[in-house]
Amino acid sequence: xxxxxxxxxxxxxxxxxxxxxxxxxxxxxxxxxxxxxxxxxxxxxxxxxxxxxxxxxxxxxxxxxxxxxxxxxxxxxxxxxxxxxxxxxxxxxxxxxxxxxxxxxxxxxxxxxxxxxxxxxxxxxxxxxxxxxxxxxxxxxxxxxxxxxxxxxxxxxxxxxxxxxxxxxxxxxxxxxxxxxxxxxxxxxxxxxxxxxxxxxxxxxxxxxxxxxxxxxxxxxxxxxxxxxxxxxxxxxxxxxxxxxxxxxxxxxxxxxxxxxxxxxxxxxxxxxxxxxxxx
Amino acid sequence: xxxxxxxxxxxxxxxxxxxxxxxxxxxxxxxxxxxxxxxxxxxxxxxxxxxxxxxxxxxxxxxxxxxxxxxxxxxxxxxxxxxxxxxxxxxxxxxxxxxxxxxxxxxxxxxxxxxxxxxxxxxxxxxxxxxxxxxxxxxxxxxxxxxxxxxxxxxxxxxxxxxxxxxxxxxxxxxxxxxxxxxxxxxxxxxxxxxxxxxxxxxxxxxxxxxxxxxxxxxxxxxxxxxxxxxxxxxxxxxxxxxxxxxxxxxxxxxxxxxxxxxxxxxxxxxxxxxxxxxxxx
Numbered sequence: 001x002x003x004x005x006x007x008x009x010x011x012x013x014x015x016x017x018x019x020x021x022x023x024x025x026x027x028x029x030x031x032x033x034x035x036x037x038x039x040x041x042x043x044x045x046x047x048x049x050x051x052x053x054x055x056x057x058x059x060x061x062x063x064x065x066x067x068x069x070x071x072x073x074x075x076x077x078x079x080x081x082x083x084x085x086x087x088x089x090x091x092x093x094x095x096x097x098x099x100x101x102x103x104x105x106x107x108x109x110x111x112x113x114x115x116x117x118x119x120x121x122x123x124x125x126x127x128x129x130x131x132x133x134x135x136x137x138x139x140x141x142x143x144x145x146x147x148x149x150x151x152x153x154x155x156x157x158x159x160x161x162x163x164x165x166x167x168x169x170x171x172x173x174x175x176x177x178x179x180x181x182x183x184x185x186x187x188x189x190x191x192x193x194x195x196x197x198x199x200x201x202x203x204x205x206x207x208x209x210x211x212x213x214x215x216x217x218x219x220x221x222x223x224x225x226x227x228x229x230x231x232x233x234x235x236x237x238x239x240x241x242x243x244x245x246x247x248x249x250x251x252x253x254x255x256x257x258x259x260x261x262x263x264x265x266x267x268x269x270x271x272x273x274x275x276x277x278x279x280x
Numbered sequence: 281x282x283x284x285x286x287x288x289x290x291x292x293x294x295x296x297x298x299x300x301x302x303x304x305x306x307x308x309x310x311x312x313x314x315x316x317x318x319x320x321x322x323x324x325x326x327x328x329x330x331x332x333x334x335x336x337x338x339x340x341x342x343x344x345x346x347x348x349x350x351x352x353x354x355x356x357x358x359x360x361x362x363x364x365x366x367x368x369x370x371x372x373x374x375x376x377x378x379x380x381x382x383x384x385x386x387x388x389x390x391x392x393x394x395x396x397x398x399x400x401x402x403x404x405x406x407x408x409x410x411x412x413x414x415x416x417x418x419x420x421x422x423x424x425x426x427x428x429x430x431x432x433x434x435x436x437x438x439x440x441x442x443x444x445x446x447x448x449x450x451x452x453x454x455x456x457x458x459x460x461x462x463x464x465x466x467x468x469x470x471x472x473x474x475x476x477x478x479x480x481x482x483x484x485x486x487x488x489x490x491x492x493x494x495x496x497x498x499x500x501x502x503x504x505x506x507x508x509x510x511x512x513x514x515x516x517x518x519x520x521x522x523x524x525x526x527x528x529x530x531x532x533x534x535x536x537x538x539x540x541x542x543x544x545x546x547x548x549x550x551x552x553x554x555x556x557x558x559x560x561x562x
Contacts, residue, residue, distance in 0.1 A: 032382070042400035042404065126497075133302070135534060166294075
């Protein structure tokens, strides 16, 4: 409103000045557009080259084809690696979400002796470089004569996912309004009912976000996996190993498909969350 | 009444797990670091001789890579901070209805495997990509200059890959700022810059601290960017640890290097957090 009045009182501003004023006002928004472009350049590149009629080496653009999307398992090993990554991702997510959520409730809801030590123990894995986590776990497995492979990789992934689950769920617990639980108690719900009917549903979005985070961390991990997977190959390991001679376009298909799938999940989550808020 | 034992029961499985698969391995790593090869034994056989000079040898032999890791990680962290701060500011204070959508955009690149994105950068900046020929035609770089296999490419790759880790905590702390404090600053005749320097920036310090840590720590131990985007001249300490462990099978040196890296990072983090004056981390 006030802008309109101002504009009316100053009748003729030269176009150049008007443009520079607009830029001045929107500088930060223009910057954001550039920053997002930067973030998405390699994503767009990966997506574009998933349509490359490339043959073996996907380095130079040779022509457009849907062939890679119709046959995503066309390149050797790529789907075995993908299946390994998905299996490991689900198991790591399952275990780290359970362990992490329990810890988050303990630390977020109770004060007890040893609370700060537990906090430190959660923080330390995040402050340790991945290479140290991976290397130290491998040496432990070697001491106990456990061969690197599927389960050692799952265990390694749970180690670094747990802390992120704790932090995410704890933040959600901390943001809860304690009056909601008090209200449930006032309405004669016992502790268990309050937890099941009030606390848990309220914390659930945090747990879901933590699980999604854990899965993407696990699915994307290379360094720790490389130390503990032995001869097993995950999808990131497949990409790393093929990077030297050019990765097959099928890897781009899988990367792009994962991108759209995850985006769809996150956006659906947002919409469901908003509807709930509106109906509540 | 709540039972006293409840929090301990909740903690037990997770803490037992972390003790077994995080604390024990670190202790084991420390033990390995002072071992020496068994005389006349096979490769990969070591015995405990408490040889602490392993640390000195390992450090002296690889001080160049150590130095490089910390220099690269520091530059990448500062660049990421410079790029992410205005972005986080834009999302938190100018995002309006698009706030949640923009946040999704920040994490969305994550969903394409980071290795695919790093390989994509390698190809974009490589000889067959479009950037190098363009820059050569315009005359910004000479015909013999390349962008990949340089420290520039490695630092750029790290900056790119860790950018969301910087942006999200910055956003969280800027978003928490009460807009009335900014209005109050304006009412007291502070101009935009003064408001930023005296109000916004100090209030967003927890985000700056968390973001720089979440970027610096993985960057210092990283070797993927150096391996894909760099050359033998850009090797970082991570590359050395990886090859000592998995290729040369020299566990004691690898363990000594890992332990040194961890201790140096922990010391830097402690000093930094003290200086920055935020204890609230987790």
